[in-house]
Amino acid sequence: MSHSSIHWFRKSLRLHDNQVLLAAATDCHRFCPLFVLDPSSLPAGTNARCFLLESLWDLDRSLRGVGSRLFVARGSPEAVFPGLFRAWGTTHLTFEAATDPASRRREVAVAELAAQHGVEVTWGAPHTLYDTHRVLTLNGGKAPLSYKQLQNLLAALRPPEKPVPALTRDHLQGCCTPCHDANFRVPTLEELGKDPAEDGPHLYPGGETAALARLDALMERTAWVRGFEKPETAPNSLSPSTTVLSPYITFGCLSICTFWWRLDGVYQGRQHSQPPVSLHGQLLWREFFYITGTNIPNFDQMVSNPICLQVEWDNNPQHLHAWREGRTGFPFIDATMTQLRNEGWIHHLARHAVACFLTRRDLWISWEEGLKVFEELLLDTDWSLNAGNWLWLSGSAFFHRYFHIYSPIAFGKKTDRDGAYTRKYLPVLKDFPAKYIYEPWKASRAVQEQAGCLIGTHHPRPIVEHRAASKMNVERMRAARALKGAQQEPPSSPKSQRKKPKIEQH
Structure with a gap:
C-alpha cells in the first residue's frame, strides 16, 4: 500500500548511500524531504552556518534533479511536526538515528508525537x-x-x-512531491542572524x-x-x-x-x-x-563523567579570551587560532598544540572551555569527536602521558623554521627575521621597528612566562593523577613508588 512520507534529513545531507532515504521513497505516492532548522541546535559560528546552508542548497538542487525538492521548516521539531503531519496527510516518517544524547532525546520525542498522529516511524542507522x-x-x-x-x-x-545506490528518478516513479510556498525555502545567512561579511574565504564549500x-x-x-x-x-x-x-x-x-x-x-x-x-x-x-x-555518561563534561580526571582548573576569562582571539603573544598559537576563526579548519596537530596550551601546558584552563570554542568555530565540530579529543588532549582521559607536551615555541620551529604559516595568518609579524618569528619579544627595539611591529603595541607580549607556567602545570597534573590513584587504591595497600617521568617537549 502506497503512503505519504516525510523524510527528515538530520545529518545525512546527501542522496548517495542513504538507506533510510531510499526506504522513504519505497511504495510512496507523496514524498516530502524535510530539513528542520532548529535555532537551539544550529551551528554557532558563521562559517559553519554558511557550510550548512550551502549543503542544504546543494541538497535541494540534487533533489530537484530527481524530480523532488527540499522543504526547510523553522522551529523545534517537536513544534514543527504535528502541523506538517496534519497538513501533508503524513502516514510515514523516516530519519537517521543519532548518537549524541540531546539528539537521541529529540528523536524519541518526535517518534512519540508521530505515534500520537498515527504516523509510522522508520529509524535508520546512525x-x-x-x-x-x-x-x-x-x-x-x-x-x-x-x-x-x-x-x-x-x-x-x-x-x-x-554503500547503497544513490536516490534517482527511478526510485520516485509514481511518487510526487507537492508544491508549497516560499516559506519552505532554504534561508539566507542573514536570516539565520549572521553577517555575510563575517564569513571566511570559502575554502571548503558545503554540499x-x-x-x-x-x-x-x-x-x-x-x-x-x-x-x-x-x-x-x-x-x-x-x-x-x-x-x-x-x-x-x-x-x-x-x-x-x-x-x-x-x-x-x-x-x-x-x-x-x-x-x-x-x-x-x-x-x-x-x-x-x-x-x-x-x-559514557556526561561524556562532554568533567563532573560526573566516570572516565574523566577531576582537575581544579583555573578560572581566567582574560586568558581564555586571549587564546580564543589569537592574542596570547605566542605566534604559533595565535596564527593557529586565527586560521581557525577565519577558515573553520586547522590541522589535527595544530589542534593538539592549541589544546595543550590552553589546558595542561600553559594556561591551566578547563578543556570544557576549549570544547565550547571549537564547537563554535570548527566546520567539522561533532559532539562525540569534540568531547573525546578534548578529554584526550587535556590529559583527562584516554591519554595518560601528561608529560608529553607541545611547546608553543619549539613545535613551530621544528615544523616550519622560517615561519611561513605564522607570516600568513599574522601579517603583523611578517617582516620579522626567522630568528625571532616564534619569539618576537626577544628582538631588539631596532629589529621590531624595522619589522614595523612593536611587541606590546602592535602584537601582545606573552600572557604567561612559558617555562614557569609549563613546569608548574606539569606538577599540577602529576598531583591530580596521584590523587586519583590514591582514591582508587585499597586502604590497606601501600602506595606505589614511581620515578617522575621526563617531560617530553615537541
Whole structure:
C-alpha cells in the first residue's frame, strides 16, 4: 500500500548511500524531504552556518534533479511536526538515528508525537561504520577505552556495509512531491542572524557535490592515499596536508561507508599504511569516539563523567579570551587560532598544540572551555569527536602521558623554521627575521621597528612566562593523577613508588 512520507534529513545531507532515504521513497505516492532548522541546535559560528546552508542548497538542487525538492521548516521539531503531519496527510516518517544524547532525546520525542498522529516511524542507522550497540554488546556493555581494544572488538565483526545506490528518478516513479510556498525555502545567512561579511574565504564549500568532487580528486592520488600516515603530515602547511573531508562527513554530505570502500579500492593488492595512522585508521578513530560517547555518561563534561580526571582548573576569562582571539603573544598559537576563526579548519596537530596550551601546558584552563570554542568555530565540530579529543588532549582521559607536551615555541620551529604559516595568518609579524618569528619579544627595539611591529603595541607580549607556567602545570597534573590513584587504591595497600617521568617537549 502506497503512503505519504516525510523524510527528515538530520545529518545525512546527501542522496548517495542513504538507506533510510531510499526506504522513504519505497511504495510512496507523496514524498516530502524535510530539513528542520532548529535555532537551539544550529551551528554557532558563521562559517559553519554558511557550510550548512550551502549543503542544504546543494541538497535541494540534487533533489530537484530527481524530480523532488527540499522543504526547510523553522522551529523545534517537536513544534514543527504535528502541523506538517496534519497538513501533508503524513502516514510515514523516516530519519537517521543519532548518537549524541540531546539528539537521541529529540528523536524519541518526535517518534512519540508521530505515534500520537498515527504516523509510522522508520529509524535508520546512525552515520557510523559499525553498529555501535553491537560493538558495546561484544564488550559486555562497556565502552572500549583504548584504540587497540576497539580494533580487537571489530576483528570479530564483518567489514562495514557496502554503500547503497544513490536516490534517482527511478526510485520516485509514481511518487510526487507537492508544491508549497516560499516559506519552505532554504534561508539566507542573514536570516539565520549572521553577517555575510563575517564569513571566511570559502575554502571548503558545503554540499554533497563538493564532497564527492573532493573525494574523487583525492582518490586519484593513489600513492599518497596508500602512503598516508597522519603523524607525518604538516600542521602548518600553507595548503592542507590532510584530506579536509571531515566537515563533509560531519554534515553527512559524504557517507562514511563510501569513503571507507573507496579507500579499500585504492588499497587492494598494493602495499599501504595501516591503522591507526592510515586513512582507514583515521575513520576508526572517529568510530572509537562515537562508541565511547554513546555509552559514557556526561561524556562532554568533567563532573560526573566516570572516565574523566577531576582537575581544579583555573578560572581566567582574560586568558581564555586571549587564546580564543589569537592574542596570547605566542605566534604559533595565535596564527593557529586565527586560521581557525577565519577558515573553520586547522590541522589535527595544530589542534593538539592549541589544546595543550590552553589546558595542561600553559594556561591551566578547563578543556570544557576549549570544547565550547571549537564547537563554535570548527566546520567539522561533532559532539562525540569534540568531547573525546578534548578529554584526550587535556590529559583527562584516554591519554595518560601528561608529560608529553607541545611547546608553543619549539613545535613551530621544528615544523616550519622560517615561519611561513605564522607570516600568513599574522601579517603583523611578517617582516620579522626567522630568528625571532616564534619569539618576537626577544628582538631588539631596532629589529621590531624595522619589522614595523612593536611587541606590546602592535602584537601582545606573552600572557604567561612559558617555562614557569609549563613546569608548574606539569606538577599540577602529576598531583591530580596521584590523587586519583590514591582514591582508587585499597586502604590497606601501600602506595606505589614511581620515578617522575621526563617531560617530553615537541
